Amino acid sequence: MAKPITASTRVAQGLVLCAVALGVVPLLQFLLVQGPLRFSDHGIWPVVAFTLKQAVLSTLLSIGLSIGVARALVWQNFAGKALFLRLLALPMAMPAIVAVLGLVSLFGNAGLFPGLIPLYGFWGIVLAHVFFNLPMCTRLFYQALANAPDEGFKLAAQLNLGSLGTFQHVEWPALRPVIPRAAALVFLLCAASFVIALSFGGAAATTLEVAIYQSLRMDFDVPRALQLSLVQVALSLMLIGLVAKAFDTDSFTVTLRPKAMFRPMQTAWARRLNAALIILAGVLVCPVVVAVLVSGLGALHFTLITLQALMTSLALGFASALLAMLLAWPLARADDGLSHLVSLAAMILPPAVMATGWFLLVRGLPQPPAMTFGFILVLNALMALPFACAAMAGGFHKVTPMHDRLAQQLGLNGLARFRLVEWPLLSPHLAQGFLMAMVTSLGDLTAITLFGNQGLVTLPSLQQAEMGHYRGQDAAGTAALLLLLCGVLTALAQHWGERNDRT
Amino acid sequence: MIELKSVELVRPDFFLWADFALAAGQVCAVLGPSGAGKTTLLNMIAGFEPLIRGEIIIDGQNVAAASPAQRPISMVFQDHNVFSHLDLWSNVALGAKPNLKLNGEDRARVDAALARVGLSDLARRKPFEVSGGERQRVALARVLVRNSKILLLDEPFAALDPGLRHDMLSEVSAIAHERNLTVLMVTHQPEEVHHAVDAIVFIDQGQARAPMSVQAFFASADPAIVKYRGPAAR
Numbered sequence: 021m022a023k024p025i026t027a028s029t030r031v032a033q034g035l036v037l038c039a040v041a042l043g044v045v046p047l048l049q050f051l052l053v054q055g056p057l058r059f060s061d062h063g064i065w066p067v068v069a070f071t072l073k074q075a076v077l078s079t080l081l082s083i084g085l086s087i088g089v090a091r092a093l094v095w096q097n098f099a100g101k102a103l104f105l106r107l108l109a110l111p112m113a114m115p116a117i118v119a120v121l122g123l124v125s126l127f128g129n130a131g132l133f134p135g136l137i138p139l140y141g142f143w144g145i146v147l148a149h150v151f152f153n154l155p156m157c158t159r160l161f162y163q164a165l166a167n168a169p170d171e172g173f174k175l176a177a178q179l180n181l182g183s184l185g186t187f188q189h190v191e192w193p194a195l196r197p198v199i200p201r202a203a204a205l206v207f208l209l210c211a212a213s214f215v216i217a218l219s220f221g222g223a224a225a226t227t228l229e230v231a232i233y234q235s236l237r238m239d240f241d242v243p244r245a246l247q248l249s250l251v252q253v254a255l256s257l258m259l260i261g262l263v264a265k266a267f268d269t270d271s272f273t274v275t276l277r278p279k280a281m282f283r284p285m286q287t288a289w290a291r292r293l294n295a296a297l298i299i300l301a302g303v304l305v306c307p308v309v310v311a312v313l314v315s316g317l318g319a320l321h322f323t324l325i326t327l328q329a330l331m332t333s334l335a336l337g338f339a340s341a342l343l344a345m346l347l348a349w350p351l352a353r354a355d356d357g358l359s360h361l362v363s364l365a366a367m368i369l370p371p372a373v374m375a376t377g378w379f380l381l382v383r384g385l386p387q388p389p390a391m392t393f394g395f396i397l398v399l400n401a402l403m404a405l406p407f408a409c410a411a412m413a414g415g416f417h418k419v420t421p422m423h424d425r426l427a428q429q430l431g432l433n434g435l436a437r438f439r440l441v442e443w444p445l446l447s448p449h450l451a452q453g454f455l456m457a458m459v460t461s462l463g464d465l466t467a468i469t470l471f472g473n474q475g476l477v478t479l480p481s482l483q484q485a486e487m488g489h490y491r492g493q494d495a496a497g498t499a500a501l502l503l504l505l506c507g508v509l510t511a512l513a514q515h516w517g518e519r520n521d522r523t
Numbered sequence: 524m525i526e527l528k529s530v531e532l533v534r535p536d537f538f539l540w541a542d543f544a545l546a547a548g549q550v551c552a553v554l555g556p557s558g559a560g561k562t563t564l565l566n567m568i569a570g571f572e573p574l575i576r577g578e579i580i581i582d583g584q585n586v587a588a589a590s591p592a593q594r595p596i597s598m599v600f601q602d603h604n605v606f607s608h609l610d611l612w613s614n615v616a617l618g619a620k621p622n623l624k625l626n627g628e629d630r631a632r633v634d635a636a637l638a639r640v641g642l643s644d645l646a647r648r649k650p651f652e653v654s655g656g657e658r659q660r661v662a663l664a665r666v667l668v669r670n671s672k673i674l675l676l677d678e679p680f681a682a683l684d685p686g687l688r689h690d691m692l693s694e695v696s697a698i699a700h701e702r703n704l705t706v707l708m709v710t711h712q713p714e715e716v717h718h719a720v721d722a723i724v725f726i727d728q729g730q731a732r733a734p735m736s737v738q739a740f741f742a743s744a745d746p747a748i749v750k751y752r753g754p755a756a757r
Contacts, residue, residue, distance in 0.1 A: 171603035174571050179669075180592035181621045189606045189617075282571050285590055 028350040029359060036347060036362045036405070039398055040369055043377030047246055050380055054243055064231075064247055071227045071255075074142060074217075075210035078149035082206050086154050087195060089301045090161035091187075092294035095283050104302070105162070106514065108155040110309055113510030115463025116152070116215035117480045118499045121487065122308035123148060125315050125496070132311070144220035145227075149213065153206045155305055160202050161195055168194035170282045177284035186284065204259055211255060212370045214466045228252045232372040233470060236379060249373040256368045309503075316500025319493045326498065329482040333462050333505075336393070336478060340400035341457035344408040347401065348453055352412035355420075363409040366402040375399060375470040392471050399467040404457035411456060415449030448516045455513035459506045479505075525568070525673055525705050527731075530577030530587070532567055539563055541731035542577075543724060547672070550699050550706040551734055552716045555726035556751055561709040564724075564731060565675045568707070569598045581672060597671040599679040604662035605650040611661050612637065612646040618668035636664040640694070656680075656687045663698065674699065676708040685715070692719040713740070713752065725751070 093101070111119065123144075127137045137147060172190040181189060217227040226234070228248050235245035286294075351359040366374070378395055419442060465480040472481055479502045486495035526544040539560040545551050553561045566572040568579060570591035579587045586594045597618075605614045615636055619629040637643050640660040642653075650658050659679050666674055676695065680688045696719040699706045710716055713723070722734040727747040740748065 169603040171600040172606070174569070174591065174598065174600070175604065175606075177571070177591040178569065178596070178598060179617050179621050181617070185621050189609070193606070193608050282566075 026350065026354070029354040029356075032347045032350040033358060033362050036351075036365050036402065039402060040365050040374065042381060043369060043374035046377045046380035047249060047373075050242065050246060054246075064244070064251065066224075067226050067228055067231045067248065068251055068255075070142075070225060071211055074145050074149070074213075074225075074227070075207050078146050078153065078210040079203050079207045081146065081150050082153035082157050083199065083203050085150070085297075085300070086157035086202075087161055087199075088297045089154070089158045090165055091191065092297040093158070093162055094165040095286060096291070096294045096298060098298075104298070105159075106511075107305060107309075108159055108301070109510055109514060110507065111152050111155045111305055113459055113463075113503075113506040114152075114309070114312075115465070115480055115502055115506060116148075117219070117465050117483050118312055118463070118503050118506075119148060119151060119308060120215065120219040121483065121495060121499045122312040123151070124487075125311045126307055130492075140220050141222060141225045145213065145216055145225065148216040148220060149206075149210045151304055151308060152216075153209065154301065157202050157206065158301065160198055164194050164198045165191060173282050173284060177282075183286070183290055208256060208259060208367055211259075212252070212367070212372075214372065214469075218469075228255075229370055229372045229466075232370075232376060236372075236376060237470070242376075242380065245376050249370075249376050252370050252373055253368065256370065260364065260368055312496070312499050312503050316496040316498075316503070319497035320500055321494060321497045325477065325482065326479075326501070329477045329479045329498075330501070332476060333478040333480075333502075336397060336400060337458040337462040339397050340404060340461035341408075341454045343397065343401035344404040344457040344461075345412075345450060345454050347405055348408035348412045348457075349450075351405075352409045352416050355413065355416060360409075363405050365405065366399075367406060371399050371403055371466045372470060374402070375467070379470070389475055392476055395471045396467040396476070399471070400461040400464050401457070403464060403466070404460040407460060408453040408457045411449050411453030412446070415446040419445045452513045452516040455509045455516065459509045459513070462506055462509070463502065524582060525707075526578075526580040527568070528578040528580065530567060530579060531575045532563060532572055533575050537563070538729040539567070539726075539731070540729060541567075541724075541726075543731060543733050545705050545707070545722070545734060547705055548700055548703045549722060550696055550720045551708065551722040551724055552713065552720045553707055553709045553724050553726065553731075554713050554740075554751065559726040560729060560731075561726055562677050564726065565598060565677050565707060565709060568673070569596050569675055570594050595672040596675060597666040597669050597673070598675040598677065599659065599662040599666065601678045601681055604679065605658050607650050610647050610649055611642060611653065611657075614650070614661050615664045615668055618665035632668050633664075636667040639667055639698075640664045656683050656691065659683070659691065660694075663695070666704075667698065667702070670702075672703075672705065674704050674706045676706065678709050678711065681711065688712075688715060689718075692716065695719065727751070 093105070098104075114122075123139060125131050127133055127135075127139045129135075138144060139147070168190060172194075173186065176186040176190050179185075211227070212229050213227050214229040214233070217225070217230045218233070221227065221230055228251060232245050232248045232252070235241045235248065348363070351363050361368075375395070382391070462478075463480060464478075465484060468476070468478050468481045469484075472478070477485075479498055483495050483498040483502065486492075486498060524544065524547045527541045529542050530540070532539045537560065541564060553564060555561050563572060567574060570586075570589060570593075574587055577587065578585045581595055586596075605611070606617075609617075612633060613623060616623055616625055616629070616633045618636075619625055619632055625633070634643070634646075637646050640663050642657060642660055642664060645653055645657060650661070653661075662679065674695075680691045683691065692715070695706060695708070698704065707724070708716070708720070716723075717737055720737060723737060723740040724734050725732045725740065725748055735743070741752070743749070
């Protein structure tokens, strides 16, 4: 049933489109003044090629391995499986800069296993991307497989289809609809990679997003930033256009619990392979988390600058999450094509691109701290919007079919409907979305790097500065603080997510 | 013939015990209150639920430790009996060879089974292109191809309208007698199975009672059965 578009939806759509326009119009204006761009200049194509190459390989590895790990987790029961499934949510909570420190403390020159993995350059970037995306995809595929009807597995066992036949006839049909959207999401996240590429990249290993930042903040080469921005937008639009119907960010709101499922008997080799895949996922995820906590908990420090950064991070995170939820509620409720597209604004128009436009807009004007704070706040809110919308959409998808007709019949509208129907049922989704938006904002380094200055320091930017000044102990302490903060908020978000599943 | 000898299943919150036998060609309804263990009994016989103790004897062989594929049993579920990406013919053919590498004889069996359930004309359609009743007929055709000795039906016709349900039950009964199949069928409509079943197994509080005739079931003064039948049947 088509839902009427309310005024609040129009306002939310308008505000997001306005923010996008403020980013795009100055770029177009600049384009008109500068004349046509020549894409053969400035070595843009090697950057594009590198961005695509690392994104394609990161996507293939993340998707391929996570299908195996998800399948192994579905088939294999073991003590601590519930805990393991929860652990898989940790990389999603972990700010990229914290993961960078964890990987450096494991595989860096002064790390526990120096040289075991080439951390800097192409392979380091791919490894870090797999670290982040494998758990996310595993969770998504696990859910798809766990939701496949038990009868399919029973039928496969009865008909003696074997492992391959069961995969072909039961598991693959369950996975097939999920793979394109998982792949599209991973590809977009990797193609727009900033912190990872900034930390592990170099002159020959630069992504579009990093190149835009370098052009703007290091080289002050606005035409080049503009060219890179246009290529980035074209790439994002092309991909989202290809998988438009399937594309969403539900994977961030998935809650997993082991449940009783019938699975046919497996051969010893299949069990060994499953165990190996689960261990591989554990080896990929756990050491980085442990490394951050072990090196950081002892180095926790609460100096004035740390406390200032903590307060700024919390204030920015809270305000961004609030704004994201205020926008997400009407957008998710409308559930129409434009609202869906608007919610993905920061994925289609990457933050660095939007920031380039805003940067051009205020270039030459006095920039009071409040303006900088506002830019970062809005950018963070837009970056958190896809995940906030996904959390809210889950609620509306449940509430609307259940209560729409009854509410209409009883004449429950407006505030009464909100108070009696929507708020009690949607508040857990609101809490989950808010916490996820706050985690996204707390861990963000993109906005603060693009707009930040010495007067505005957040925990991620403080950690980056400490790493840059070779103050490893201080950086480890800041990273541990950030991880604990995000970890607690994610655990709370998961708690609300599980409540959502029960309602 | 199937014989359940003191089979027992124990879960933290559930217990089921059964000890009865059914002859070849006998069609038996499994009745009982919701949550009594009707589906669990069928799952146990099919090999989807492990037993704590007891024996399941089919034609003299104890199959209690055998995998579902090794048991001469076909089970038809309430839903999801077909693979949605395969056409009806291939869904039936899986019963002949799991790898779908069929010889001429196999193909003839598949064609004959589809003809027997009246689906020859729809053989190349996908499951979503046919009705719910036709999808359940596909499952019955596959049972014919598999040539199992025992057929377990877990409310496969519950979603069909009464007329179609009656026709399907008659068809199952006819196939059972034609092929000498032993059928155990979970249902929630005892009044509808009169014409199709030879016996009723009633499950209550984790215990499967010995099979009784339909007449004996409806005449029973057992308080649990009286309560289950409800006021209309009293």
